[in-house]
Amino acid sequence: MIKPIRNIGFYFILIILTPILFFIAKEIYSLSENEAVLETIYKNQMETLLFSVNQYSEDLVRSWGMKLEIWNNDVSPSNSEINYKSKKLFEANPAIRSIFFADTSLSNIRLDYNKDKILMNRNSQEIKSILENNYLLIKKLRVYKKNNFTKFEPVSSRTSPQIQILLFMLGDKNICGMFIDKQKFVRENLSSKLQSISLDEFIVSVYDSQNDKNIYSTSNSIQKEFVQKGNLWLIPSYSLGISVQGKNLNDILRNRTYSGIILISVLAIMVLFAARYGYKNIKQELELAQIKNEFVSNVSHELRTPLALINMFAETLYLGRVKSDEKRNEYYGIIQQETERLSKIVNKILNFSKIEAGKWKYNFSVQDLNELTGKIFLNYKFHLENKGFTFTFIPEEKILEADLDTEAISEALVNLIDNAVKYSDERKNIEIRTGCDSNSVFVEVEDKGIGISNDDQRRIFEKFYRAQSGNIHNTKGTGLGLTLVKHIIDAHKGKINLISVLNKGSIFRLTIPVIKKS
Numbered sequence: 001m002i003k004p005i006r007n008i009g010f011y012f013i014l015i016i017l018t019p020i021l022f023f024i025a026k027e028i029y030s031l032s033e034n035e036a037v038l039e040t041i042y043k044n045q046m047e048t049l050l051f052s053v054n055q056y057s058e059d060l061v062r063s064w065g066m067k068l069e070i071w072n073n074d075v076s077p078s079n080s081e082i083n084y085k086s087k088k089l090f091e092a093n094p095a096i097r098s099i100f101f102a103d104t105s106l107s108n109i110r111l112d113y114n115k116d117k118i119l120m121n122r123n124s125q126e127i128k129s130i131l132e133n134n135y136l137l138i139k140k141l142r143v144y145k146k147n148n149f150t151k152f153e154p155v156s157s158r159t160s161p162q163i164q165i166l167l168f169m170l171g172d173k174n175i176c177g178m179f180i181d182k183q184k185f186v187r188e189n190l191s192s193k194l195q196s197i198s199l200d201e202f203i204v205s206v207y208d209s210q211n212d213k214n215i216y217s218t219s220n221s222i223q224k225e226f227v228q229k230g231n232l233w234l235i236p237s238y239s240l241g242i243s244v245q246g247k248n249l250n251d252i253l254r255n256r257t258y259s260g261i262i263l264i265s266v267l268a269i270m271v272l273f274a275a276r277y278g279y280k281n282i283k284q285e286l287e288l289a290q291i292k293n294e295f296v297s298n299v300s301h302e303l304r305t306p307l308a309l310i311n312m313f314a315e316t317l318y319l320g321r322v323k324s325d326e327k328r329n330e331y332y333g334i335i336q337q338e339t340e341r342l343s344k345i346v347n348k349i350l351n352f353s354k355i356e357a358g359k360w361k362y363n364f365s366v367q368d369l370n371e372l373t374g375k376i377f378l379n380y381k382f383h384l385e386n387k388g389f390t391f392t393f394i395p396e397e398k399i400l401e402a403d404l405d406t407e408a409i410s411e412a413l414v415n416l417i418d419n420a421v422k423y424s425d426e427r428k429n430i431e432i433r434t435g436c437d438s439n440s441v442f443v444e445v446e447d448k449g450i451g452i453s454n455d456d457q458r459r460i461f462e463k464f465y466r467a468q469s470g471n472i473h474n475t476k477g478t479g480l481g482l483t484l485v486k487h488i489i490d491a492h493k494g495k496i497n498l499i500s501v502l503n504k505g506s507i508f509r510l511t512i513p514v515i516k517k518s
């Protein structure tokens, strides 16, 4: 029996658990893959945001350049009109500190507007040297311009590090340069763009990449660690950094992984529980099937023995082979005894099937448990004493009234007495006692028989169950008696208590609650 169950357990694990465990392992693996994909997407998204900041600043500077170009085309650079208009542009954008125009031969250099006149000694000579030093760059700008593209090239100022010079072509022949205050440009021209892309999700910061000094941040708290970094195209000494508001990306991913793993673990535990439950059920079914087989063979055996005896003695009598009246009476007695035994077995099985089908009808009425037990005792006394038993009844002195189905309680009691007889060994002592307390009445049957092991005590009330120890093979039984007793006591809302010690004996007590009259 154990081996097939083990085999089933093995196949069960193979067929059901293996694919599920594979699935769980795959899920854990794909979880980390997903995290990696997510991280890449996230980083790409941030890169796009940084790109948009650069694009914005270039568009802004381009719009300034275009204005200057239009004015330059309209009038000659020396016209006072251009001075007036560019003055307005400077005033609206404090980041533009000064601007110069030069022809490509560098012979005509004009500083148009200089807000830092006092601070910086900006003159034609200085500008000329800047232009000369960036000769190749200017050549490139001219090529771009020829192809209709105005490119802005950042050039650093040796004399004032806080200034970024932006060179570009104004028409074919004029070079223009803007002196931009780096910090002002970031704080006044870029801040609104930075705020708009940061939303509530990100913190965008601009910092000086040479000394890590924070120039501007969309949050009050200064960030040092960024998920993504990039240069500011027009101010190469400045960098842009982006980080996630509150938790950083790693925290979010870690949380996601944890919750994923927790979810999968819960799933795995549930699967294991379900598998265990399934295995237990299959095991129980197999055991029941086995027990039923034993039951059929037990019952067949129980029926065959009395039938064979009845057949033998009836035939002997029928053929007139028994001469003496004494013998004849003895044989009649045996036939009667065996018939009784047969009908007991059949009744037990019929009662059990009635109970299983829910067709057993109880008829409750107020009865005295003492009186009922006394009657059964008397019925059994002669028979048991004949078999060599000491059979006693110690009744409670009081009347033990309770709501009882007398037929059912008699059946339960008879079953207990039958068992006490069956499972008594050499010490043939059976005692019945009744008693009560304020809430209940009880009857108990004690024997000095083979007793029941602790393990079996838990199972003997299950249908068809027969304890494997003791003299089970010598005693006949169906494994239904105690199931009937339990059902009957349950119907009376009572309980069964069992005290049993192997090789010492057992006490079965049936307790039935008393319905108090109000």
Ligand code: ADP
Pocket: 415, 419, 420, 422, 423, 447, 449, 450, 451, 452, 460, 465, 466, 467, 468, 472, 476, 477, 478, 479, 480, 481, 482, 483, 506
């Ligand atoms: P059975 O027809 O086998 O007696 P029961 O349901 O009446 O079936 O009892 C179930 C099992 O409980 C028995 O097979 C026996 O092993 C054990 N048992 C019941 N009563 C006693 C007892 N008084 N002493 C020892 N074992 C008992």
